[in-house]
Amino acid sequence: MTDSTLTVGFVGLGMMGEPMTRNLAAARFDLRIYDMDPDRTRALADVLGVTGVTYAADLAACDAIVTMLPTSAIVRSVFVDDAGELRIPLRPGTVIVDMSSSDPNETVETGRMLAKSGVRLVDAPVSGGVARAIDGTLAIMMGSDDDEAAAIAERVVAPLSRSVYRTGGLGTGDAMKALNNCVAGAAFAATSEALIAGRKFGLDAQQMIDIFNDSTGQTFSSTHVFGPHVVDEQYASGFALPLITKDIRIAQSLQQAMDRDAPVCDAVTTAFEEALAGLGGVDHTEAYRYWSGESR
Template sequence: MSGEKKPVIGWIGLGMMGWPMARHMVQAGYDVRVFDLKPEVSQRFAGEIGGEVAPTLEALGAASDIVVTMLPDGKAARMALIDGADNASKGMKSGAVAIDMSSSEPTGTVELGAALKEKGIALCDAPVSGGTWRAEEGSLAIMLGGGDAAALDAAEAIMGPMSRVVIRTGPLGSGHAMKCLNNYLSAIALSATNEAILVGAKFGLDPSVMIDVINVSTGRSNNTETKFKPSVLTRKFDAGFATALMTKDVGIAAGLAEAQDQDMPILKLLTGIWRDFNEAHPGSDHSASIQYWEERNGEKLEPTKG
């Protein structure tokens, strides 16, 4: 209803994704309280974008109707919400909602939800897909899970400024399960395309022409359509998603399969490939992963013009 007062949003985490997402919330007219482990980042956000800096996580929780975490992983989210000496749940009122938008382990999310429920706080998981450019645009895809109907409604109601689509995935933890499985498929497609391009290039095919053909054929993927020409073939390696994060998400997917006593050989193989590349190229963008295959074969593609 247009006349309803917007909830106060507590936003924890102002990294490459969290900053633009929180910015959209401020620009949409929400009263946003921000907290980052680097106080200077919080101060810069408030100075450049708006919102109010929370001095502590407890103070952020006390001031907020909905607390959002956008952090590196589920352990960081749990520390911020309940485990840390200073945590948001110390201040949150009974009936408040927490939303973990980080890429977290599904089983850990279920455990966190049970711990918060004892304090009268409902948890939803709402990881995102689309990378930094979709975050900047406010056009992320959001996978929303949770077991409390009112909390799900409250969570979905605030997501418009950040997203182009919100899909309810099922019970608590299902959003995080869907996120890691989606990124596993993305990693598969990127890895297979890396191999195909190098095999074709050695035979004499032009990699740029290969991508043109793939993109009008059955082998196309988001990787070939949005990343290969601007980021991989130019060797800019700037698609905006860290190798470490892709490695983590593939590992979470493997852990989910293992926890369910499932034997997934491709997933196991891919987990090792991405772990090895991440260890060899710390700090890299995931679009640089073609170097894994180049280094194994003693070959290197010549860069194309962007």
């Protein structure tokens, strides 16, 4: 696929952002990339043969700008100041495609701020991890109040995904992502709990995972995470413990805002918060070590 008719900016060249920019470059967009680390920007731009910019303001001429950043607060800070004024002189009609795991309420407010200057925000968080970012097969949850902006966003994200789900208005993609990660966190926590008990009883860890995967206990965690990153102790899934904990907290706040009793979400939130307090900014799979007592 090629699409040279759009000038696309990309902000955030981390574990997910770097392979995503590679796929956008392969799609022949007029691509301009930016990261707070100028050496990272320069090195990747040289490899991909695209434009690396030194300042976010250098993205002003882009038709669309993709963000892949840690939080919605950071996304907002790239584009608007505390008074809600643009930090980058973006043209009216510019589309910002926030693919970060953002707080839906903050996304809606940022959208309001940007709309004052005619800039359109689409939330399009992803699921699938680093492996699917590399393959260009991410699942994307897209929220937008503007059909034209969403259509432009879909053109931009097409090389990154195998499926784009239009979830509704602005912020609904972020809500869906948080709830999805809460479910994923619950599965990881439950599988960890079972594995810890089974090992203490004398069961073989890998055989337990094999049986889960051939039985009703199968989940994404059991098929893609536990073998290499827990049983083989690689602990390198590429998804950091602070990030999944942040997403689960967002899901909990959504449950509370809906006035819902959510004991499973509450328990998962507590489990990950305790692991985060004990371990800090490690890969999320190391939470298993904390829960099992190995890292205390």
